[in-house]
Amino acid sequence: MQAFFNDKAGKWKNGRKDIFANLTKAFLDNKSPVIWFHCASLGEFEQGRPVIEAFKLKYPKYKVLLTFFSPSGYEVRKNYAGADYVFYLPLDTRSNTKRFVQIVNPTIAVFVKYEFWYNYMNQLHDKGIPLYLISAKFRGDQYFFKWYGNWFRGQLNLYAKIFLQDVDSEELLNSIRVKNKQLAGDTRFDRVIAIAEQAKSDAIIESFKGNNKLWICGSTWEEDEKQILSVYKRLEEIGQKIKLLIVPHEIGEKHVKQVIEQFNAKKYSEVNSEQAKNLNVLVVDKMGMLSALYRYANVAYIGGGFGKNIHNLPEAAVFGLPVVFGPNYHKFTEAIDLIECKGGFTVSNSEELSDKMKNLFNDANYCQQCGRAAKAYIYNGSGATEKILTELEKVAKP
Numbered sequence: 001m002q003a004f005f006n007d008k009a010g011k012w013k014n015g016r017k018d019i020f021a022n023l024t025k026a027f028l029d030n031k032s033p034v035i036w037f038h039c040a041s042l043g044e045f046e047q048g049r050p051v052i053e054a055f056k057l058k059y060p061k062y063k064v065l066l067t068f069f070s071p072s073g074y075e076v077r078k079n080y081a082g083a084d085y086v087f088y089l090p091l092d093t094r095s096n097t098k099r100f101v102q103i104v105n106p107t108i109a110v111f112v113k114y115e116f117w118y119n120y121m122n123q124l125h126d127k128g129i130p131l132y133l134i135s136a137k138f139r140g141d142q143y144f145f146k147w148y149g150n151w152f153r154g155q156l157n158l159y160a161k162i163f164l165q166d167v168d169s170e171e172l173l174n175s176i177r178v179k180n181k182q183l184a185g186d187t188r189f190d191r192v193i194a195i196a197e198q199a200k201s202d203a204i205i206e207s208f209k210g211n212n213k214l215w216i217c218g219s220t221w222e223e224d225e226k227q228i229l230s231v232y233k234r235l236e237e238i239g240q241k242i243k244l245l246i247v248p249h250e251i252g253e254k255h256v257k258q259v260i261e262q263f264n265a266k267k268y269s270e271v272n273s274e275q276a277k278n279l280n281v282l283v284v285d286k287m288g289m290l291s292a293l294y295r296y297a298n299v300a301y302i303g304g305g306f307g308k309n310i311h312n313l314p315e316a317a318v319f320g321l322p323v324v325f326g327p328n329y330h331k332f333t334e335a336i337d338l339i340e341c342k343g344g345f346t347v348s349n350s351e352e353l354s355d356k357m358k359n360l361f362n363d364a365n366y367c368q369q370c371g372r373a374a375k376a377y378i379y380n381g382s383g384a385t386e387k388i389l390t391e392l393e394k395v396a397k398p
Helices: 002-015 019-027 044-057 071-077 095-105 119-124 150-158 168-174 187-198 201-209 222-237 252-262 292-295 335-340 350-362 366-381 386-392
Strands: 036-037 061-070 083-087 108-112 132-138 162-163 181-183 213-220 242-248 281-283 297-300 322-325 345-346
Touching: 002 350, 019 083, 019 095, 036 044, 044 061, 044 071, 044 132, 044 187, 044 386, 061 071, 061 162, 071 083, 095 132, 119 132, 119 150, 132 386, 162 168, 162 386, 168 181, 168 213, 168 252, 168 350, 181 222, 187 292, 187 386, 201 242, 201 292, 213 222, 213 292, 222 242, 222 252, 222 350, 242 292, 252 281, 297 350, 322 350, 335 345, 335 366
Parallel strands: 036 061, 036 108, 061 083, 108 132, 132 162, 162 181, 213 242, 213 297, 242 281, 297 322, 322 345
Antiparallel strands: none
């Protein structure tokens, strides 16, 4: 674990080495207008991505600058084709922000979700460069809402507009009289809808499923897999015939081998369509496949809820699947909403997971009803990207 953090800290430091020389070189001959998107990490990037791509499509003359604070975002997306430039964000000091804005010379700036870099915000404001906060979420325990938060509240006025994900955030900002806001929804919903509509078929998974019911367990961690294994054994014992597809969050060789041994499974990368047909459990050991594979499932279990963070619920729900997840979901609006609309379910242990799987797999009408509710929730919440783009059009150069 220490080696992991040392490696991350090294990338964080090295990524900012000679940052201004590299920025100067990159922007030296640029004559095009620049829109700057900043994301803390990979999760925020996924929320900003629909807006980046929609803006670029509408305004191809613009150069897109994408910055990250964290290596986990930069290292994965440093070659992202939707941006013309990808850099780490220099530290938020007065001198750094002044140099950064002078070199990049953005005409529009967009921060995603939780970004409050006050020197950057002030520098942009002083230069008359409109700054937007998109996919924003606020919590009552943030300093904006404390008795001592007057200065912090004032900083929110530096945004030209704040686009909010949910009604709770809107009510919090109403409580401190913030006017420059709009309830837009979650841009990830637009993203998962686009992915679902473009999802490609997979011959191995089609053969693996056949005419059977398929339970897909996505982005699982070790604790998730313990619960799943216990439940799968129970389902086998009562003669419940289902196929199980596991897509671990970490696909390192050691972890994948452990999952394969536990479930007596095979690796996706080592089977063909004919071999997959006769398997009961298959483990996907390739990155980037999960979102398209949900199309084949009847029920989805989403990992992370027995740890700190539930993973992407919308990318499963969009396919009309009931989504099941662990107990640590309370920070996730979509989890709360899916429970409320009966499209999602939380479980605290293997007994509860077993009961829920039996209910869903034994009652096809109930399963489909829950799946329809999950899908409707996603589609009814879509459109945030278009709302944001409409506002950006007011300041974008044609």
